Amino acid sequence: MTNKDICAYFYENLGQGRYRCKQCGSERKQIANTGYSNLIGHLANKHDDFKDLYAATLSSKDSTLRNFGFVSEETSHRFHWMRWVVERNMPLSEVDKELTRSMSKWRSVSSRVLLTSMHDAAKKIGKSLEEALGSYFALMFDGWSHSSMHYVAVYAVFEADGAVKLQLLALSPLQDGSKDDDLHIELLDGVLDVYDKRLAMVACVVGDNCSTNQTIATEIGVPLVGCASHRFNLAVNRYITENEPVPTQVKTLMSKLILVNNFAELAKTTDLHPIKRNITRWSSSFEMLERYVRIRPQIRTVEAVEELVPTGAAHRKLLELLEHMKKFQSITKKLQCDGIDLADVHLRFDSVITEYPTMRGQLNANASIVHSPVFEAATVKVINGGTLSKAEAAAVKPFEVAKCGEKRKTRQNDYATQILVAGPNKHPGRANYSLLLKELPPTSNECERFFSQCKLVLTPPQRTCMLPANFELVMFLRANRNMWDVKTLASQLRPIPYNTELEKACPCTPKQK
Template sequence: MSSFFFTDCSDGQFSCKQCGKVRKQTPGTGYTNLISHLAAKHPGYTETYDESQHTHGQSLEAHGFVDQRTMEIFKWMEWIVARNHALSEVDNPLTRSLAAVKPISSKTLMRYMRHVVAKVGARIAVDMNGQFGLMFDGWTSGTTHFVTIYGIFTKDGILSQVLLSISPAEYGQSAEAYLEMIDAVLELYNKDSAVIMFIIADNCATNQVIATRLGVPLIGCASHRFNLAVCRYLEDYKPLIDEVQTLCIQLRYPNNAAELARHTHYKPLKSNATRWSSTYQMLARYVKIRDAINMVAAVKDLLPRPSIHRQVVQLVNKLEALDSVCVKLQSEERTLADCLRAPS
């Protein structure tokens, strides 16, 4: 746009092609001064530009230019969403005093956010035209279980993964409840479950029932299958793992932790029963600080014998290799074909 209305005279100087006035615009600071000149001296510049670009299907909006107020509202939205703040944050006097953009009330912000939601939803509905797949997963925070649903489709030959919803599982975690949630989410985008081609989810009985009800294939999470396999593998090492876990729990008590801190800045870790990676991290940390642990008199009786310690070291080496596989399975570059070729 600047090249359409202005001639670059170098050294940050631009000459207006309409009136010949020279305006200064420091490189790397955008084109605020130039646009301000057009708005003040040539009010119909947007119509002029759009008319000139009409034959090419180009408009001012197509070039990403927006008015100052729209940009300010966007910045407030970005601040709230990216920083996970409450909407009331925009009403905070301290926040307003530190902000470089014009203040906005939480009510106004909420109104604009609703407009944006409608616009974004409409755009997603257009992009998802035709058949698509769904990917979903859940997690629990406190006593509330949340479910995330993504739409998987291609646009112009490029794979797209679009977040469709994040909502609490208010009606339980049964297959029927999930199917109702899927229907409700698809309805927001004017879609029907009949056009779903596949679903991607964990390899549990509930998700298998969902796939059967929808009449589509279930692409089980390769990382989830791998985690289940590793957990079964670790069952043979349960006595060894429990021994290290007991030691680490004792080391986390205040007196023992204080004594350990005198010999190392590393802290012992606890294993999480739901994630084998936490078991690997606990064992690896134990191996790393074993010499320091040996200096804590209160837990010497709990320290694994040398023969057990050697087994722990061997297990850590194996888990290190397995962890690298887990990381690669979650890579964005990994394809389904890669996972299917991987040994079971």
């Protein structure tokens, strides 16, 4: 009985030196190549009968190698093929090619069998999500268009094992009416139905501040946490519009520099290329101005555009605008960090409003673009430990949890103390709120990152004709990579007959009603 074997049985390896105890769900850290003292110490302190349990498992007739993380070679090789296709954006048909098989040490597998294994893994992930979601959770969703198809990504935000988790539920195509709120509600209802959940279990939604999302939240009857990155993008675009002559002049200059002859002339003096801005994202304006400042001396050597180069007061105004945009860029990057909450967002936005009052229309906590200002204010107070008003307490009522711990023993009070106790309560007892409320994501940036991966998957020429069903399956497995491993396939003793009906094979597609 070695410590290595004991830890393999009692812990799930989460990677990067992190392990989850299978008995209580708590996470422990253990640096690689330093033994197992931290993991064994947890078992000794919290589960003092772990040695007896392990010994009983070894002697049990029902004990299998799978309990200790061992799987067959066939399953292991199929898992590696699956990882290769999902994580490396490879076409499924690639596993059928003789050249590919000859370069691999893994046992050959057909694309048909591999696809069946992928469906089987997706169903197991769906079953795990159904159990983990519980009776209340939040939804995050956003839309993305590619070619003639419009997709809606739906994430679940829920509390499990003492942490708030974010997992993809579906990437579903929306054939018509990409801005129709009724179709979106029907889609969300269908996605939840796959996991045996109902819209009544949704505590709130997270998404862009567009009118469609606001209508969806109103009709469902839940608060909407509008994406802070989206609001800040609108505010900065408004600020740039007020200083539009400067960016427009540089845009014209950059457009001329991209022309073949001018580009060749510029390339003689610098390896940096001119950058054009994307009008929908203010950060591209920042990148354009920053690049202009870096290559301005080289640009002046190109005679064809020399007259377009800003000089004097125009150049000084451009430098001043660039300094302001550097501050905006730092806010944008912080909004994209993990671990940020609504309190952080409100604090930063209030500071920006103090220095830039013109942005109040988008960044103020009570701005017209904010769908649920009372709910957001209440969430910020819960995070900061403030006292809630009646309206705020009502807004976060679904997130209340029972207070834990035993009641203190009642003491015998003297006459003076009894008078104070009988009087008005100056500090009413505060309710306890779930971790989900405190760690609600204030942005839908996770959807944006996911759509970047989607675009990457569909970019190779060999995958442009991929079936929407297979595309959704691949992205479901990719986004939920932390929920499947080789043991997920271990129980599949033989290939499951392939079923072409997606709703019977993959849990991430809404059922047709």
